[in-house]
Structures are given as C-alpha cells and as structure tokens.
Amino acid sequence: MRINRRFLLARRPHGAPVPEDFSFVEQEVPDAPLGGFVVRNCFASLDPAQRGWMDDAPSYMPPIALGDPVRASTIGVVAASKSPDFAVGDWVLGLNGLEDYSVNEAGGFTMKVDTSQVDSPSRFLSAMGAVGLTAYFGLTEVAKPKAGETLLVSGAAGAVGSAVGQIGKIMGCRVIGIAGGETKCRRLIDDYGFDVAIDYKGKSVDQLAAEIRAAAPDGADVVFENVGGDVMDAELMNLAKHARIVLCGLISEYNSPEKIGVRNLWQVLAQQATLYGYLIMDYAPRFAEGGAVMAEWMAQGRLRIDEDVQEGLENAYEAFMRLFTGANTGKLVLKIADGL
C-alpha cells in the first residue's frame, strides 16, 4: 500500500503561521473517482497568496477548509485515471495541495502540459506558470508601459518582481527595483539588469521616498506593487501624473493580524493615478500565448527566471516560511517527487 503524506491546515494562523497551525499526516492513497484521476504531485508552488487562503475572509477563492491540505499549484504525473482525457503517466498542471497524491474530479481545471520543452517540470510553476505570467500579463496588458517610461517595482528580487523588471527592460523602460538587503539589491543589478536598486531595510517612509525621488525625479509612470505597507506609501509619494499602479500583492501585511493598507492614498487622487487590483486568473485562457513569449525570451537569454527549489514534503512549513523571511532566491518551489 502506498502512503499519501499530507500537509494539512489544522487551524487558522493568527499573524505569521507557526508549525502548530498545520499537521502532517499519512493516509492511504485515494482511488481515482469516476471520470476523474489521481495526480502524483512532483513540484508544488509556494506563493504568498497561500497565506491569504488560510484566512477565513471574503476573497477571490474560498478559504482552505480546516483539515484540508494546504492548496497549491502543482505539477505532477497522473498516477491513476478513470477519465477518458487523462492517461497514467501524463504530466499535468493544476490547483491541488501540499500532499503526495491529489484527487481530481471530472471537469476540473487541471491541464496536460508538454514537459519535453523545458529542462525541469518545475518551469511550469515559475517562468511558464502563474508566477511568470503574472509578471508578463500584469506588465504587457495592465500597466502597458511605453518605451522610455520609468517603472518602479517592489519585491523586486522576488519571483514576480524580478520577472517584471526584466520584462520592463525588454519593453524599453527605465527600471527601478526595491528589495530588502544588499545581496538582493546586488542581484537586481547583476542578475536581472535593473537600472537602479533601492534597499528599503531600516528606512522610514520619508527616507525611502527621498531615495526613490533621487532615482526618479519625475516620478514613476508605472508602479508594480508586490509589497504594500511602508514601501507602497513611499512609492505613492513618487507618482508621475497619470501613473498606473498594478496592485499585484501585499506581502508585507499577509501575516499581520490587522490589515495595514496605505496612508498616502491621497497621492493617487492628486496625481490622477489608476490603481489596478490584479490577479492572474483572468488571463488563464491566455497562458499558452504568454508562456510561449516567456520561453522565447529565456531561449534568447533576455530573461532569467531563478528557482529556489526546496526538497521534501516533510519540510513544507520551513520552505513556505522562506517567503516571509525573505530567504528565498527566486521562485520558491517544493520538490515532492521525481515522478511516478
């Protein structure tokens, strides 16, 4: 009998998740349901958004139920099937959970992918998955920067931010990145080709705002926001007239029991800026199109998508927390298995 190890949400975290918020259990591998199939998860995506799904609050997706595995995008292999559309051995990408095996009912959103085109199946969770395409569509379809405009990116060394900066450069923007610490700032310049890197650590909103102003005296035409809080407040003091702000994430407040928001909202009014609440899901039907462009840019050496691959389902908690300590270097992925 094969074992299904599962990383379950045991209670709703208050602030930063602690190990006691989860339980790690071993259960029997489920059978494929009629018309459905079972996926052997090989890589799971670890994303800030998962923290939001752990809360019991109105959002774009139902909260993870207590006792369910932590929801995650995974890439894996069909291990058992009663579906005419999925055969054992097919590689599939879908919204499953942090567990060895996930049941997929008939009619779900899981899709087959061709892993022969990539060096690792994990690419479908990074460059060609929701994270890379969040950067791609957020910039090309929402912000629509013009060549010569100034693009300001927060969380710039992160998985989305580093892709946003590079795509901004490809589109001809001057790109300023905000990240935490010297090492990350160095990577923005050396690895990702940003024009300017600003370290937010240890700085007040006023100090950070002044540094941004020095780098962008005429203000930012586009802000790609992954962080929120003080960082966003400093950015808001540096908007160009008619700036576009892509609100993609608010990682600074995901672990805060109280919501933080922004104080300098009045600058959105004063500069007649537009702020777009942006989730990738609206662009899901266009993933193949965006993924092809991303793959081409990577093949041309114009786009570098780093992955931070952590090993082992039993290390799910420690791996997940790397998102919030800033330890991850690139798209955080948890490797669960090599294949069937």
Add this chain to the structure above:
Amino acid sequence: MRINRRFLLARRPHGAPVPEDFSFVEQEVPDAPLGGFVVRNCFASLDPAQRGWMDDAPSYMPPIALGDPVRASTIGVVAASKSPDFAVGDWVLGLNGLEDYSVNEAGGFTMKVDTSQVDSPSRFLSAMGAVGLTAYFGLTEVAKPKAGETLLVSGAAGAVGSAVGQIGKIMGCRVIGIAGGETKCRRLIDDYGFDVAIDYKGKSVDQLAAEIRAAAPDGADVVFENVGGDVMDAELMNLAKHARIVLCGLISEYNSPEKIGVRNLWQVLAQQATLYGYLIMDYAPRFAEGGAVMAEWMAQGRLRIDEDVQEGLENAYEAFMRLFTGANTGKLVLKIADGL
C-alpha cells in the same frame, strides 16, 4: 478709491483651520495689467479641495503661497480691462481668490460665460461648474456604470455626491448613498431619489460594512468616493468583482495632520477592482458639452442641484468651515457681490 477686501492665507493650518490661519485685509483695487483684466468677484466656490491647497505638499497644483488670498473658483464681472478679448461688464468664470477683485494676467484660463441661460450666476459654480461636472464626467466617463448595476456613493448629501446619485439613477443604477445623520439621509431619499440611504454616524467600520452588505448583498459595482477613511474601508469590504472605484475626494482626512488612507486595500486586489484617482481638470475642454446635458436634465426636472449660499466675504472663514462640520446643504457658495 474702491477697496479690495482680501481673505489671505496667513499660515499653513495644522489639522482643522482656525481663524488665526487667515488674515482679512483691505487694499487698493489693482489696475488691469497689460493684456489682462481685473475681475469683480461675485460668487466664490467653497470646496474641500481648497483645504489641500493650504498644505505645503506635492499635489496637482502649487500650494497657496502665504500672504496670498485663498484660491477659489469664482464667477464675476470684468471691472477693468487691457485685454482685447475681455470687455468691462463681461461675466467670467475662473480660478481667482477669496477677494473682491482679482487680477488676471494675459493668457490665463478664465473664460467668458453666458449668464442669460441661468437663474443665478452661481449656477456656474454648482450644476454647470466644476462640482456638477465632477459628478457628470466622473460617472459617465470614468465609472461608466451600466443600467442595473449598484452604485455606492459616499458624501452622498454633498454637492458632488447628490449629483452623482441622481445621475446614477438617470443611468439606470440602483443607488445607495452614505451620509451623516438622519436629516441628510432623509434628503437622499426625498430630495435626490436615492434607493437606499445609510447613516455612517456612530458606527464602526464593521457595523457600517454590515449595513452596506445588507443593502447590496452582491457588492457595489461602482463606488464614488468622496470621504475616505473609515467610510471607504467599510465600502471596500463590499466590492463586487471587477468593481470600479472613482476616488474623487477624501474629505475625512483633509483636516487630519496625519494622512489616514485605507486599511482594506487588499480587497481592491481580491476583487480585482480598479481605483481611479479622478480630478475634473482633465475634462475642462468638455465643460460646455457636460454643462449642456446637466442644464437639460435640470430643465426636465430630473436633476436637482441645491446651493448653500453664504453671504459676505467677511464671513469666509465661517462659511468655509461648514464643509467640515457637515453643515452645508448643497453646493457651498460664498456671495461676495451682486455685480459691478
């Protein structure tokens, strides 16, 4: 010798303006400059935006200089002219000051208006001025609600808000207004035809959010925001997916020494909403077009624009403060003179 009474900004207010922030002086009436003219101000518009102009902070317009009259939109009569385009006796609308006479240099933005089409020249500061047209263009061009959608308006009994609600009804929306106190809420229903009126006074964010939810279980498709702070936080908890928020004003924080902003910004992300920082100035070239529609709606009895006319330049301070105590009933206007 004629006297020019002037209401000057003496120092920058800290929080709510106090009488000592201003001085009231009598000076000689200036001569018309070469190519320019002098306006005898008859009515001045008193608006929340003026409070922002008193602060020394980056905004869409330079701060009012200390010792200058408080900047205000006025309608008045040309009293002296050395301009080929303006004759003594012409009625003109422009950005002048709280003073009897304002100098207009050549090439300014002041425009001639035809007062024969209105019952009072003050109409050009209310229905057909920036305030009425803020409502008109903000709704018809920025928010673009569709018939059957739910429109949520804060500051709903105010000059902009009451017009927004009525235009929303004309466009076929279900209109919910938020205002302070029973009397104002009664006026929303009886005078302006709102479907629902919600009194925010004495309620927590959670309580107000629950009342909005009861009135709009599926959320608001459009939010027209004039208030900010707690009221906006409660609204943000009630967005429909892909909601549009027109950020038109933040009166709750104009007198606050600390900026307040919003805490529930994450809902903009979760509901994939768009927030438009909106100022009327971009639509200035279309004022005649919008004013004609507003005038027609008023003539048809479909639109009611109330004015709260206060008398006398010497009462400028008390009149202005009516905006922040909520005392004004309709567009607040200060009458300075009948004409030349």
